[in-house]
Amino acid sequence: MNLWRQPGFWPSFLLVFLSGLVVLVLRQDTLRETAFTVLMFIGLASSLNILMGYTGYVNFGHIVFFGLGGYFGFFLVSEMGWPVYLAALGGGVLSSILAYIIGAAVLRLRGAYFALATIGVNEAARAFVSNFEPFGGSTGLYVNFSAYDRYGGAGQALWFTFILLWLVVLAVIVVSYLVKRSRFGLGLSAIREDEDTAMVMGVNAPLDKTKAFLISAFFPGLIGTLYFFKNGNVEPDDAFRFQMSLEILVMVMLGGKGLLLGPIVGAFAYERLRGYLLTSVIFKNLHLATSGLVLLLIVLFVPGGGVGWLRERFPKLRRWLE
Amino acid sequence: MRRLGLGLTYLALVGLFLGFTALPNPALAAEKTVTLGFTASQTGKLNVEAIRQINGLNLWIEQVNKAGGIKLPDGTVLKMAAKFYDDESNKDRVQELYTRLINTDKADFLISPYSSGLADAAAVVAQQNKRIMITAGASSDSTHFKGFSLVYMTYTPASLYLAGAVDLLAKLAPEAKKIAIIHEKDKFSTDSVNGLRKYAEGKGYQVVMFEGYDSGTTDFAPFINKIPAGVDAVMGGGHFADTTTLTRQLYEKKVQTKMIALLVAPPEPKFAELGEACISVVGSSQWEPVAKYSPEAAKAEGVEWFGPTVADFVKEYQAKYGKEEPSYHSAGGYAAGLILQKAIEKAGSIDTEKVKAALDDEDMYTFYGRIKFDTTPKAHGLQLGHQMIIIQWQKDKQGKPEKVAVYPPAAATGQAMVCPVR
Numbered sequence: 001m002n003l004w005r006q007p008g009f010w011p012s013f014l015l016v017f018l019s020g021l022v023v024l025v026l027r028q029d030t031l032r033e034t035a036f037t038v039l040m041f042i043g044l045a046s047s048l049n050i051l052m053g054y055t056g057y058v059n060f061g062h063i064v065f066f067g068l069g070g071y072f073g074f075f076l077v078s079e080m081g082w083p084v085y086l087a088a089l090g091g092g093v094l095s096s097i098l099a100y101i102i103g104a105a106v107l108r109l110r111g112a113y114f115a116l117a118t119i120g121v122n123e124a125a126r127a128f129v130s131n132f133e134p135f136g137g138s139t140g141l142y143v144n145f146s147a148y149d150r151y152g153g154a155g156q157a158l159w160f161t162f163i164l165l166w167l168v169v170l171a172v173i174v175v176s177y178l179v180k181r182s183r184f185g186l187g188l189s190a191i192r193e194d195e196d197t198a199m200v201m202g203v204n205a206p207l208d209k210t211k212a213f214l215i216s217a218f219f220p221g222l223i224g225t226l227y228f229f230k231n232g233n234v235e236p237d238d239a240f241r242f243q244m245s246l247e248i249l250v251m252v253m254l255g256g257k258g259l260l261l262g263p264i265v266g267a268f269a270y271e272r273l274r275g276y277l278l279t280s281v282i283f284k285n286l287h288l289a290t291s292g293l294v295l296l297l298i299v300l301f302v303p304g305g306g307v308g309w310l311r312e313r314f315p316k317l318r319r320w321l322e
Numbered sequence: 323m324r325r326l327g328l329g330l331t332y333l334a335l336v337g338l339f340l341g342f343t344a345l346p347n348p349a350l351a352a353e354k355t356v357t358l359g360f361t362a363s364q365t366g367k368l369n370v371e372a373i374r375q376i377n378g379l380n381l382w383i384e385q386v387n388k389a390g391g392i393k394l395p396d397g398t399v400l401k402m403a404a405k406f407y408d409d410e411s412n413k414d415r416v417q418e419l420y421t422r423l424i425n426t427d428k429a430d431f432l433i434s435p436y437s438s439g440l441a442d443a444a445a446v447v448a449q450q451n452k453r454i455m456i457t458a459g460a461s462s463d464s465t466h467f468k469g470f471s472l473v474y475m476t477y478t479p480a481s482l483y484l485a486g487a488v489d490l491l492a493k494l495a496p497e498a499k500k501i502a503i504i505h506e507k508d509k510f511s512t513d514s515v516n517g518l519r520k521y522a523e524g525k526g527y528q529v530v531m532f533e534g535y536d537s538g539t540t541d542f543a544p545f546i547n548k549i550p551a552g553v554d555a556v557m558g559g560g561h562f563a564d565t566t567t568l569t570r571q572l573y574e575k576k577v578q579t580k581m582i583a584l585l586v587a588p589p590e591p592k593f594a595e596l597g598e599a600c601i602s603v604v605g606s607s608q609w610e611p612v613a614k615y616s617p618e619a620a621k622a623e624g625v626e627w628f629g630p631t632v633a634d635f636v637k638e639y640q641a642k643y644g645k646e647e648p649s650y651h652s653a654g655g656y657a658a659g660l661i662l663q664k665a666i667e668k669a670g671s672i673d674t675e676k677v678k679a680a681l682d683d684e685d686m687y688t689f690y691g692r693i694k695f696d697t698t699p700k701a702h703g704l705q706l707g708h709q710m711i712i713i714q715w716q717k718d719k720q721g722k723p724e725k726v727a728v729y730p731p732a733a734a735t736g737q738a739m740v741c742p743v744r
Binding site: 032034130131137138139144231237241244 | 469534
């Protein structure tokens with residue numbers, strides 16, 4: 001398949017590519033920070049979409065891979081002195097290995113049972129890290145400010161981290177699309193519609209689900225390392241925030257699950273809405289209530305998400321809005 | 323000739339005008355607004371403490387401006403203004419908002435968010451953008467081991483939270499030797515008890531038990547049963563809920579010891595609801611309204627006094643915010659302002675390098691206690707001067723629990739007592 005000739009691929013790719021490029025050209029610190037948060041959530045939501053959108057398995061524990069992978073990557077930076085790009089890869093690989101192990105146990109479950117098990121995994125991971133001394137136990141890990149010097153000072157290091165994140169998010173989009181349009185992706189869609197029938201038709205459901213879980217878990221590990229490196233420290237409570245898992249789920253639902261563009265639009269809309277409400281004079285004391293109300297209305301009246309609604313309303317746009 | 327006369331008159335008038343404007347005129351002294359930028363947790367799990375901290379800071383801003391601002395030697399008058407956002411107690415918001423405060427809102431100085439984790443994230447941004455940040459409401463030592471040179475701490479570091487209790491034990495029961503430590507396993511409590519262990523062992527004590535419990539623990543029986551016989555002091559704890567339960571169970575199990583010293587919960591007024599179980603329990607607080615710091619005591623130590631007295635602060639705070647008694651969070655917010663004010667006055671400028679030099683030199687007493695910073699590269703900005711106030715619950719004349727400041731002597735309002743036989 002020639003990726004570059006696929007109309008459904010371009011809107012998503014260009015959206016992220018151009019947003020990152022604009023930030024790099026303008027070189028404003030405030031804009032970079034805002035873009036970092038948005039890109040981080042686009043990456044997390046899109047990677048969750050590989051499992052949740054394509055196979056229909058609702059995963060409340062996506063943040064575990066962000067936390068554990070990020071912890072391991074940060075450990076490689078702060079304790080082993082690895083450069084951040086290699087450490088991030090290390091974090092991603094560890095996340096995938098963990099997904100393989102966790103998947104062997106929880107992917108046997110379906111529907112609500114799978115969802116409940118993933119909540120338990122999150123709590124177990126937090127308790128493990130709080131007691132694991134090489135990761136600093138309950139006090140966590142930190143890097144010395146001088147660690148940023150090898151990237152040309154803190155200012156440069158933050159730009160470098162931003163560029164890495166941008167590349168990672170672009171990679172998530174490419175991989176998401178390749179998975180979706182492959183034979184493997186069709187198998188995942190079949191599992192989502194009816195797992196038993198899919199197996200009768202020759203789909204190797206246990207293997208395909210595990211593969212989707214592995215791919216979905218790889219990217220949060222990368223993103224976690226970059227995020228904690230930017231923060232300069234990591235603690236169990238920040239790494240395994242259940243609320244963040246829920247937010248990522250909401251982003252996927254808001255944009256439209258199973259679609260490439262869905263999580264991107266969802267993450268962008270959710271983040272910008274929150275960012276606006278947080279800094280607006282009128283809403284800053286009411287932002288959580290307001291954003292909750294807006295979300296409720298969208299979920300009630302546009303269940304297919306923003307992109308799903310557009311696809312339904314304008315059938316001609318479907319080939320572009322995948 | 324007439325033209326010449328007119329020209330000369332015109333020139334004379336212009337000359338007079340220029341002459342007048344060139345004269346120094348106090349009424350026309352330049353006024354500049356200094357923006358203090360910070361984020362605060364108005365929502366989220368830390369909002370009560372954070373709001374009290376902002377109340378303290380806002381009171382300071384109001385008072386400085388009411389007194390005519392800070393006057394610099396060049397005649398410039400600095401008026402203070404605050405700019406802040408809600409960080410929801412979330413770290414992913416903090417860096418974004420601090421970058422915005424510096425670049426978009428042009429904040430001249432920064433105050434940290436409440437809690438060590440959030441302050442750490444903000445410190446990276448402050449240092450990167452070369453802005454001075456005063457941390458208020460953050461007590462983790464490790465923030466200052468990261469190589470920051472522009473971050474200054476208001477609170478006594480977590481590792482010294484219970485150091486005063488060890489000193490008090492030495493005074494109260496010189497024969498005491500054995501200490502048992504039971505603590506919550508979270509960042510703050512672990513930092514505190516690790517510091518406590520090091521301090522106690524340094525003073526010749528033997529730590530005979532060192533056990534951690536998970537946050538949210540409600541049954542402490544396994545830990546209490548493990549306390550060896552003949553222990554002289556039980557120390558540790560964590561946050562309010564668990565420490566309160568631990569105190570009650572220590573009482574119910576009739577643990578015999580000379581001192582019980584715990585984190586966070588004892589200074590809270592609600593701790594008195596434990597009744598008999600809270601009597602003789604010792605706790606540490608960054609500041610208490612009963613503290614006896616005074617200009618006279620400061621003079622006796624040979625240290626300069628700066629800002630209002632304890633009584634004035636409490637009075638002004640209550641006048642502005644109703645009957646609510648200021649907590650140490652409120653005092654910390656106000657003290658952060660004082661630290662900055664003193665440094666700006668001494669530097670005679672708001673230039674980062676000059677104010678930094680003044681902060682490095684700062685050594686003063688305020689209503690909040692002593693302020694002095696570590697200036698070594700290894701732990702730059704760590705608070706060295708400020709001491710925790712050790713409080714103890716005792717019985718008043720009616721037999722009701724009453725909070726008494728017992729240590730250090732500069733702040734004490736009463737004598738400490740040994741745990742009664744249970």
